[in-house]
Amino acid sequence: MAAILIIYLAIVILVVASMWTIYAKAGQPGWASIIPIYNLVVLLQIVKKPVWWIILLILPIVNFIVLIIIYLELAKVFGKSTGFGIGLLFLGVVFLPILAFGDATYQGENNTSGDLLDN
Numbered sequence: 001m002a003a004i005l006i007i008y009l010a011i012v013i014l015v016v017a018s019m020w021t022i023y024a025k026a027g028q029p030g031w032a033s034i035i036p037i038y039n040l041v042v043l044l045q046i047v048k049k050p051v052w053w054i055i056l057l058i059l060p061i062v063n064f065i066v067l068i069i070i071y072l073e074l075a076k077v078f079g080k081s082t083g084f085g086i087g088l089l090f091l092g093v094v095f096l097p098i099l100a101f102g103d104a105t106y107q108g109e110n111n112t113s114g115d116l117l118d119n
Helices: 002-025 030-034 038-046 053-058 062-077 082-090 092-101
Strands: none
Touching: 002 030, 002 038, 002 092, 030 038, 038 053, 038 062, 053 062, 062 082, 082 092
């Protein structure tokens, strides 16, 4: 039982440290990643989506679609592929540390692609 708790805490610490580093790489305060609701506002800023999308994250079923878009855009603003975004979605515990501690750099201010997912 203690081993399970230790493994769980290690995973939680890894994910929090990863999100903190991702926020910092994007030029946002790392501590914002641990504040409920505010972390979503900052994440929406990182992926260049309007803040009113918070409302969409409250709506059942719609929130899953919006989260998919957010994770795909998160991969994109760090110069990663759609496949990496799918990895973030389904295996976040593996892909978040790769994004945070790897060589990915934030390219959000240069990202001017005109795809349908943009504002």
